Amino acid sequence: MGIGYEDTPILPGMPWRVHDPNRPLPPVVTPRPAGGPVAPPSDAVMLFDGRDGSGWVSAKTGEPNPWKIENGYMEVVPKSGSIMSKIEFGSCQIHLEWASPAEVVGASQGRGNSGVFLMRRYEIQVLDSYDNPTYADGTAGSIYGQYPPLVNACRKPGEWQTYDIVWQAPLFDGDKLARPAVLSLVHNGVVLHHARELMGATTHRQLPVYTPHPPRGALELQDHNNPVRFRNIWYRPLD
Ligand code: MG
Numbered sequence: 001m002g003i004g005y006e007d008t009p010i011l012p013g014m015p016w017r018v019h020d021p022n023r024p025l026p027p028v029v030t031p032r033p034a035g036g037p038v039a040p041p042s043d044a045v046m047l048f049d050g051r052d053g054s055g056w057v058s059a060k061t062g063e064p065n066p067w068k069i070e071n072g073y074m075e076v077v078p079k080s081g082s083i084m085s086k087i088e089f090g091s092c093q094i095h096l097e098w099a100s101p102a103e104v105v106g107a108s109q110g111r112g113n114s115g116v117f118l119m120r121r122y123e124i125q126v127l128d129s130y131d132n133p134t135y136a137d138g139t140a141g142s143i144y145g146q147y148p149p150l151v152n153a154c155r156k157p158g159e160w161q162t163y164d165i166v167w168q169a170p171l172f173d174g175d176k177l178a179r180p181a182v183l184s185l186v187h188n189g190v191v192l193h194h195a196r197e198l199m200g201a202t203t204h205r206q207l208p209v210y211t212p213h214p215p216r217g218a219l220e221l222q223d224h225n226n227p228v229r230f231r232n233i234w235y236r237p238l239d
Pocket of ligand 1: 113114115125126222224
Protein backbone atom coordinates (compact mmCIF):
# COMPACT_ATOMS: atom_id res chain seq x y z
CA MET A 1 0.00 0.00 0.00
CA GLY A 2 1.42 3.31 -1.06
CA ILE A 3 0.56 6.86 -0.13
CA GLY A 4 -2.30 8.59 -1.88
CA TYR A 5 -6.07 8.74 -2.16
CA GLU A 6 -8.66 5.97 -2.62
CA ASP A 7 -11.65 8.33 -2.88
CA THR A 8 -10.68 10.31 -5.97
CA PRO A 9 -12.14 10.01 -9.51
CA ILE A 10 -10.77 7.53 -12.05
CA LEU A 11 -8.68 9.23 -14.72
CA PRO A 12 -10.27 8.94 -18.20
CA GLY A 13 -8.99 5.96 -20.19
CA MET A 14 -6.91 4.65 -17.30
CA PRO A 15 -7.22 2.13 -14.50
CA TRP A 16 -5.90 4.70 -11.99
CA ARG A 17 -7.51 7.22 -9.73
CA VAL A 18 -6.16 10.75 -9.34
CA HIS A 19 -3.24 10.39 -6.85
CA ASP A 20 -3.76 6.60 -6.85
CA PRO A 21 -1.68 4.88 -4.14
CA ASN A 22 -1.58 1.70 -6.27
CA ARG A 23 -0.28 3.31 -9.45
CA PRO A 24 3.27 1.97 -10.00
CA LEU A 25 6.05 4.30 -8.90
CA PRO A 26 8.49 5.36 -11.63
CA PRO A 27 11.75 3.40 -11.59
CA VAL A 28 14.73 5.22 -10.09
CA VAL A 29 17.52 6.33 -12.43
CA THR A 30 20.76 7.90 -11.23
CA PRO A 31 21.32 10.98 -13.41
CA ARG A 32 24.59 12.72 -14.32
CA PRO A 33 26.27 14.48 -11.38
CA ALA A 34 25.14 18.01 -10.49
CA GLY A 35 27.05 20.93 -11.97
CA GLY A 36 27.04 24.70 -12.13
CA PRO A 37 24.35 26.77 -13.83
CA VAL A 38 23.81 25.88 -17.49
CA ALA A 39 24.77 28.86 -19.69
CA PRO A 40 21.75 30.11 -21.68
CA PRO A 41 21.81 30.26 -25.48
CA SER A 42 22.13 33.70 -27.07
CA ASP A 43 18.42 34.12 -27.82
CA ALA A 44 17.15 33.09 -24.38
CA VAL A 45 14.91 35.46 -22.45
CA MET A 46 16.23 35.52 -18.90
CA LEU A 47 13.55 35.31 -16.21
CA PHE A 48 15.90 34.94 -13.24
CA ASP A 49 19.66 35.29 -13.45
CA GLY A 50 20.41 34.56 -9.79
CA ARG A 51 20.48 38.19 -8.70
CA ASP A 52 17.60 40.21 -10.02
CA GLY A 53 14.18 39.03 -8.83
CA SER A 54 12.30 42.04 -10.17
CA GLY A 55 10.89 40.06 -13.10
CA TRP A 56 8.59 38.29 -10.63
CA VAL A 57 5.67 39.38 -8.50
CA SER A 58 3.37 37.80 -5.95
CA ALA A 59 0.92 35.64 -7.90
CA LYS A 60 -1.84 36.50 -5.48
CA THR A 61 -1.47 40.25 -5.03
CA GLY A 62 0.84 41.46 -7.81
CA GLU A 63 3.05 43.02 -5.15
CA PRO A 64 6.87 42.85 -5.38
CA ASN A 65 8.51 39.42 -5.29
CA PRO A 66 8.35 38.24 -1.65
CA TRP A 67 10.88 35.40 -1.96
CA LYS A 68 14.44 35.52 -0.62
CA ILE A 69 17.23 36.24 -3.10
CA GLU A 70 20.81 35.49 -2.03
CA ASN A 71 23.95 33.67 -3.19
CA GLY A 72 22.71 33.33 -6.76
CA TYR A 73 19.35 31.77 -6.04
CA MET A 74 15.77 32.61 -5.11
CA GLU A 75 14.24 30.71 -2.19
CA VAL A 76 10.59 30.15 -1.34
CA VAL A 77 9.62 32.07 1.79
CA PRO A 78 6.99 29.72 3.24
CA LYS A 79 3.53 31.31 3.44
CA SER A 80 4.61 34.31 1.36
CA GLY A 81 2.70 32.85 -1.58
CA SER A 82 3.49 31.70 -5.10
CA ILE A 83 5.19 34.07 -7.54
CA MET A 84 4.72 34.64 -11.26
CA SER A 85 6.81 36.12 -14.03
CA LYS A 86 5.83 39.57 -15.25
CA ILE A 87 6.36 38.36 -18.81
CA GLU A 88 3.65 36.25 -20.44
CA PHE A 89 4.45 33.78 -23.19
CA GLY A 90 3.00 30.83 -25.08
CA SER A 91 4.68 27.77 -26.58
CA CYS A 92 8.30 27.73 -25.51
CA GLN A 93 11.44 25.99 -24.34
CA ILE A 94 12.15 26.62 -20.65
CA HIS A 95 15.25 25.88 -18.62
CA LEU A 96 15.31 26.19 -14.85
CA GLU A 97 17.27 24.82 -11.94
CA TRP A 98 15.97 23.96 -8.50
CA ALA A 99 17.17 22.44 -5.25
CA SER A 100 15.18 20.94 -2.42
CA PRO A 101 16.34 21.73 1.14
CA ALA A 102 19.57 19.93 2.13
CA GLU A 103 18.10 19.23 5.52
CA VAL A 104 15.28 16.72 5.09
CA VAL A 105 12.07 17.83 6.78
CA GLY A 106 8.72 16.12 6.28
CA ALA A 107 7.77 13.26 3.99
CA SER A 108 5.80 12.50 0.83
CA GLN A 109 4.17 15.69 -0.51
CA GLY A 110 5.43 17.65 2.51
CA ARG A 111 9.11 17.27 1.61
CA GLY A 112 10.69 19.81 -0.73
CA ASN A 113 7.42 20.54 -2.53
CA SER A 114 7.12 23.38 -5.02
CA GLY A 115 5.99 23.46 -8.60
CA VAL A 116 6.39 25.02 -12.02
CA PHE A 117 3.02 26.15 -13.37
CA LEU A 118 3.06 26.74 -17.10
CA MET A 119 0.67 29.54 -17.99
CA ARG A 120 -0.20 29.54 -14.26
CA ARG A 121 -2.36 26.44 -14.83
CA TYR A 122 -0.38 23.34 -15.70
CA GLU A 123 1.93 22.07 -12.96
CA ILE A 124 5.16 20.19 -13.36
CA GLN A 125 5.77 18.94 -9.85
CA VAL A 126 8.88 19.96 -7.96
CA LEU A 127 9.47 17.61 -5.03
CA ASP A 128 12.35 16.04 -3.15
CA SER A 129 11.71 12.59 -4.61
CA TYR A 130 15.06 11.18 -3.49
CA ASP A 131 14.11 8.12 -1.45
CA ASN A 132 10.79 9.79 -0.61
CA PRO A 133 7.82 7.64 -1.61
CA THR A 134 4.62 9.45 -2.53
CA TYR A 135 1.80 8.78 -4.98
CA ALA A 136 3.12 8.25 -8.50
CA ASP A 137 1.40 11.25 -10.09
CA GLY A 138 2.93 13.52 -7.44
CA THR A 139 6.58 12.47 -8.00
CA ALA A 140 9.17 15.08 -9.02
CA GLY A 141 8.62 15.83 -12.69
CA SER A 142 5.09 14.47 -12.73
CA ILE A 143 2.38 16.31 -14.58
CA TYR A 144 0.70 16.62 -11.24
CA GLY A 145 -2.40 14.49 -10.84
CA GLN A 146 -2.18 13.14 -14.40
CA TYR A 147 1.07 11.50 -15.45
CA PRO A 148 3.96 10.24 -13.32
CA PRO A 149 7.37 10.80 -14.90
CA LEU A 150 8.72 7.88 -16.97
CA VAL A 151 11.49 7.56 -14.36
CA ASN A 152 12.54 9.17 -11.10
CA ALA A 153 15.80 11.00 -11.89
CA CYS A 154 15.95 13.03 -8.67
CA ARG A 155 19.25 14.05 -7.15
CA LYS A 156 19.94 14.15 -3.42
CA PRO A 157 18.42 16.83 -1.21
CA GLY A 158 20.28 20.13 -1.53
CA GLU A 159 21.81 19.32 -4.93
CA TRP A 160 20.96 21.52 -7.92
CA GLN A 161 18.74 19.87 -10.52
CA THR A 162 17.74 20.93 -14.02
CA TYR A 163 14.39 20.92 -15.79
CA ASP A 164 14.31 21.44 -19.55
CA ILE A 165 10.78 21.81 -20.80
CA VAL A 166 9.31 21.94 -24.30
CA TRP A 167 5.82 23.34 -24.07
CA GLN A 168 3.17 23.53 -26.73
CA ALA A 169 0.34 25.63 -25.40
CA PRO A 170 -3.23 24.39 -25.85
CA LEU A 171 -5.40 26.01 -28.51
CA PHE A 172 -8.99 27.04 -27.97
CA ASP A 173 -11.69 27.71 -30.51
CA GLY A 174 -14.08 29.91 -28.59
CA ASP A 175 -14.81 27.96 -25.45
CA LYS A 176 -13.90 24.60 -27.03
CA LEU A 177 -10.53 22.91 -26.85
CA ALA A 178 -9.08 22.76 -30.38
CA ARG A 179 -5.74 21.15 -29.48
CA PRO A 180 -4.51 19.96 -26.09
CA ALA A 181 -1.28 21.13 -24.51
CA VAL A 182 1.76 18.95 -25.22
CA LEU A 183 4.73 18.70 -22.91
CA SER A 184 8.17 17.18 -23.05
CA LEU A 185 10.41 17.29 -19.99
CA VAL A 186 14.06 16.43 -19.34
CA HIS A 187 15.22 16.22 -15.72
CA ASN A 188 18.97 16.22 -15.05
CA GLY A 189 19.49 15.07 -18.65
CA VAL A 190 16.91 12.28 -18.44
CA VAL A 191 13.61 12.27 -20.39
CA LEU A 192 10.59 12.18 -18.07
CA HIS A 193 7.89 13.01 -20.64
CA HIS A 194 8.00 12.76 -24.40
CA ALA A 195 5.26 14.73 -26.18
CA ARG A 196 2.71 14.06 -23.47
CA GLU A 197 -0.79 15.41 -24.09
CA LEU A 198 -2.24 17.02 -20.99
CA MET A 199 -5.79 16.20 -19.89
CA GLY A 200 -6.40 19.70 -18.62
CA ALA A 201 -5.33 22.20 -15.99
CA THR A 202 -3.84 20.97 -12.72
CA THR A 203 -6.14 20.19 -9.83
CA HIS A 204 -5.82 18.42 -6.49
CA ARG A 205 -7.97 15.31 -5.99
CA GLN A 206 -10.15 16.26 -9.01
CA LEU A 207 -10.25 15.40 -12.70
CA PRO A 208 -8.27 17.84 -14.83
CA VAL A 209 -10.35 19.96 -17.22
CA TYR A 210 -9.51 22.61 -19.78
CA THR A 211 -10.91 26.08 -19.29
CA PRO A 212 -10.27 28.51 -22.17
CA HIS A 213 -7.51 31.03 -21.56
CA PRO A 214 -5.38 33.45 -23.57
CA PRO A 215 -2.59 32.04 -25.78
CA ARG A 216 0.06 33.53 -23.50
CA GLY A 217 0.48 33.31 -19.76
CA ALA A 218 2.96 33.88 -16.97
CA LEU A 219 5.20 31.22 -15.46
CA GLU A 220 4.28 30.58 -11.84
CA LEU A 221 6.44 29.03 -9.12
CA GLN A 222 4.64 27.46 -6.19
CA ASP A 223 4.93 28.23 -2.50
CA HIS A 224 4.03 24.87 -0.97
CA ASN A 225 5.45 25.84 2.41
CA ASN A 226 8.93 24.37 1.80
CA PRO A 227 12.09 26.50 1.26
CA VAL A 228 12.90 25.20 -2.24
CA ARG A 229 15.48 27.17 -4.24
CA PHE A 230 15.49 28.25 -7.90
CA ARG A 231 18.15 29.70 -10.19
CA ASN A 232 18.94 30.25 -13.86
CA ILE A 233 15.42 30.45 -15.28
CA TRP A 234 15.10 31.30 -18.97
CA TYR A 235 12.93 30.55 -21.94
CA ARG A 236 12.91 30.67 -25.73
CA PRO A 237 9.61 31.41 -27.47
CA LEU A 238 8.45 28.80 -29.98
CA ASP A 239 5.36 30.50 -31.38
MG1 MG B 1 3.83 21.16 -6.04
